Amino acid sequence: xxxxxxxxxxxxxxxxxxxxxxxxxxxxxxxxxxxxxxxxxxxxxxxxxxxxxxxxxxxxxxxxxxxxxxxxxxxxxxxxxxxxxxxxxxxxxxxxxxxxxxxxxxxxxxxxxxxxxxxxxxxxxxxxxxxxxxxxxxxxxxxxxxxxxxxxxxxxxxxxxxxxxxxxxxxxxxxxxxxxxxxxxxxxxxxxxxxxxxxxxxxxxxxxxxxxxxxxxxxxxxxxxxxxxxxxxxxxxxxxxxxxxxxxxxxxxxxxxxxxxxxx
Amino acid sequence: xxxxxxxxxxxxxxxxxxxxxxxxxxxxxxxxxxxxxxxxxxxxxxxxxxxxxxxxxxxxxxxxxxxxxxxxxxxxxxxxxxxxxxxxxxxxxxxxxxxxxxxxxxxxxxxxxxxxxxxxxxxxxxxxxxxxxxxxxxxxxxxxxxxxxxxxxxxxxxxxxxxxxxxxxxxxxxxxxxxxxxxxxxxxxxxxxxxxxxxxxxxxxxxxxxxxxxxxxxxxxxxxxxxxxxxxxxxxxxxxxxxxxxxxxxxxxxxxxxxxxxxxxxxxxxxxxxxxxxxxxxxxxxxxxxxxxxxxxxxxxxxxxxxxxxxxxxxxxxxxxxxxxxxxxxxxxxxxxxxxxxxxxxxxxxxxxxxxxxxxxxxxxxxxxxxxxxxxxxxxxxxxxxxxxxxxxx
Numbered sequence: 046x047x048x049x050x051x052x053x054x055x056x057x058x059x060x061x062x063x064x065x066x067x068x069x070x071x072x073x074x075x076x077x078x079x080x081x082x083x084x085x086x087x088x089x090x091x092x093x094x095x096x097x098x099x100x101x102x103x104x105x106x107x108x109x110x111x112x113x114x115x116x117x118x119x120x121x122x123x124x125x126x127x128x129x130x131x132x133x134x135x136x137x138x139x140x141x142x143x144x145x146x147x148x149x150x151x152x153x154x155x156x157x158x159x160x161x162x163x164x165x166x167x168x169x170x171x172x173x174x175x176x177x178x179x180x181x182x183x184x185x186x187x188x189x190x191x192x193x194x195x196x197x198x199x200x201x202x203x204x205x206x207x208x209x210x211x212x213x214x215x216x217x218x219x220x221x222x223x224x225x226x227x228x229x230x231x232x233x234x235x236x237x238x239x240x241x242x243x244x245x246x247x248x249x250x251x252x253x254x255x256x257x258x259x260x261x262x263x264x265x266x267x268x269x270x271x272x273x274x275x276x277x278x279x280x281x282x283x284x285x286x287x288x289x290x291x292x293x294x295x296x297x298x299x300x301x302x303x304x305x306x307x308x309x
Numbered sequence: 310x311x312x313x314x315x316x317x318x319x320x321x322x323x324x325x326x327x328x329x330x331x332x333x334x335x336x337x338x339x340x341x342x343x344x345x346x347x348x349x350x351x352x353x354x355x356x357x358x359x360x361x362x363x364x365x366x367x368x369x370x371x372x373x374x375x376x377x378x379x380x381x382x383x384x385x386x387x388x389x390x391x392x393x394x395x396x397x398x399x400x401x402x403x404x405x406x407x408x409x410x411x412x413x414x415x416x417x418x419x420x421x422x423x424x425x426x427x428x429x430x431x432x433x434x435x436x437x438x439x440x441x442x443x444x445x446x447x448x449x450x451x452x453x454x455x456x457x458x459x460x461x462x463x464x465x466x467x468x469x470x471x472x473x474x475x476x477x478x479x480x481x482x483x484x485x486x487x488x489x490x491x492x493x494x495x496x497x498x499x500x501x502x503x504x505x506x507x508x509x510x511x512x513x514x515x516x517x518x519x520x521x522x523x524x525x526x527x528x529x530x531x532x533x534x535x536x537x538x539x540x541x542x543x544x545x546x547x548x549x550x551x552x553x554x555x556x557x558x559x560x561x562x563x564x565x566x567x568x569x570x571x572x573x574x575x576x577x578x579x580x581x582x583x584x585x586x587x588x589x590x591x592x593x594x595x596x597x598x599x600x601x602x603x604x605x606x607x608x609x610x611x612x613x614x615x616x617x618x619x620x621x622x623x624x625x626x627x628x629x630x631x632x633x634x635x636x637x638x639x640x641x642x643x644x645x646x647x648x649x650x651x652x653x654x655x656x657x658x659x660x661x662x663x664x665x666x667x668x669x670x671x672x673x674x675x676x677x678x679x680x681x682x683x684x685x686x687x688x689x690x691x692x693x694x695x696x697x698x699x700x701x702x703x
Binding site: 055056059183184185188205206208209210212213216255258259261262263264265266267268269270271272273274275 | 359362364387390391395397399401402403404405406407408410411414415416418419420421427445446447448449450463464467
């Protein structure tokens with residue numbers, strides 16, 4: 046076991062090259078992408094979305110390729126595993142490939158292959174769009190947007206306090222964890238269980254103390270139920286809107302046009 | 310005598326079910342003073358500070374702010390908390406908003422400042438602490454010193470008359486700590502009364518006008534730093550040590566190498582006394598002049614001109630605005646804290662030095678150098694610089 050250093054997706058989001066682009070634009074692009082990708086009836090559109098948004102994330106937002114590839118691999122590997130099962134349990138169409146075992150026969154058909162392909166492409170397209178949002182839009186930019194969507198003030202205030210507390214508590218947890226590792230806290234399984242339970246209990250107490258400190262910190266600055274929101278100062282560029290709408294139109298057309306499946 | 314900024318009258322306090330943490334505290338702070346509350350861990354420093362803005366309510370006795378006793382209803386407390394700004398020891402506990410802008414805007418918003426004014430208040434406060442341009446950063450992307458500055462800005466935005474700091478320099482590196490102390494000096498110069506708690510005797514000795522010594526919930530002494538830190542008995546009772554400079558002074562006096570006098574206030578003072586006791590004196594060359602530049606006059610021209618005369622020119626910078634101007638001009642200063650004293654030492658070593666600062670601090674530099682010249686008998690010259698003019702002398 047080694048001590049941990051923490052980096053978050055949100056850190057990259059705060060530093061990416063599209064940081065100053067308007068949040069609504071980025072959400073329109075990302076959410077539009079997700080929606081079209083998961084509802085597409087052919088694999089072309091999700092793959093198109095995956096390609097374009099990966100390009101934007103890596104080359105425009107300047108997210109490191111290795112990080113992006115690693116992030117994309119996690120859901121992609123899950124999707125791949127499910128797709129292999131789907132390939133063999135779905136029927137219909139012509140047999141493509143048969144594996145005969147003494148007690149069992151596995152058969153993949155053309156319909157199953159198409160079905161597996163569309164599931165896989167939807168998953169990858171959706172993930173690429175989600176990662177685009179996660180890596181280009183810092184959480185802090187979303188609070189102002191929530192307000193303009195008429196989400197109740199109490200909900201937004203609470204989520205802002207929660208957001209900030211997450212990082213403070215992670216800092217505490219990492220500090221405790223490192224202190225334990227330095228004294229061989231996780232060197233055996235049993236020791237690890239004990240150390241982890243101690244981490245959890247002291248983290249709970251610290252969280253509680255932090256809550257009390259938060260209360261007096263807010264009180265010391267005259268808390269009266271008001272919490273400022275970060276004003277969005279970015280201008281929407283017409284060119285961006287045009288490109289995003291063009292992209293979504295193309296993706297949407299690809300998704301819902303009755304195109305034939307690729308030949309297998 | 311004017312109304313004191315804060316007055317504690319027979320104040321006692323106990324956390325429920327515990328013995329008294331504060332026992333019959335009585336003292337008052339002059340308006341416009343800078344006071345250090347010094348004491349060992351667990352002496353009750355933080356508890357006492359929390360009384361100043363009504364966060365804790367004394368079990369008996371009263372706290373008087375600017376002549377009015379604190380009353381503990383919600384409306385009066387809000388007014389007190391606007392007037393008495395509190396900066397906690399742990400900046401992470403104080404910064405709770407997701408971005409710097411939101412955090413600094415929190416106070417002004419809650420005391421009902423209008424929307425246009427909030428933007429201005431935030432911009433001014435961030436400028437005052439040297440963090441303009443940090444508005445959209447989340448606090449967990451800041452260094453310890455930057456977090457402390459944001460915490461200070463959040464309090465400044467409410468325009469308090471009194472600033473309370475709980476251990477302002479703990480968990481900061483020495484240069485970061487010195488810069489925070491310089492910022493405190495700058496605020497004090499603008500007329501804010503400052504009370505800070507610390508167990509750093511060196512800091513308290515160099516910085517404070519007044520020291521309140523507290524141990525086991527009782528005030529041991531209240532007076533000028535030299536009298537308190539020279540009293541070995543008091544130091545022992547308060548679990549503190551004597552500042553290095555004073556230890557050296559006492560040693561030299563005890564060995565009869567130095568005449569007993571007023572204890573030295575800083576390194577230039579001490580260096581001067583050592584010079585006096587050097588047998589036969591030392592070959593005295595005239596010290597180098599201390600040049601002084603107001604950033605309002607433009608920095609690039611005068612600095613380039615001065616550098617052609619003195620290739621080994623040292624540049625010291627005082628105040629947030631001047632630091633910012635210098636950063637914009639891409640000039641790297643040699644001294645960024647303790648600037649006046651360091652510059653005097655440079656001048657005595659015959660190293661030409663330039664202090665860059667703004668507005669009211671110009672007078673402060675002149676006054677301090679003049680004071681040193683008078684007490685030491687070494688005449689130091691301060692030369693204010695202007696564009697195309699490097700000769701005027703005071």
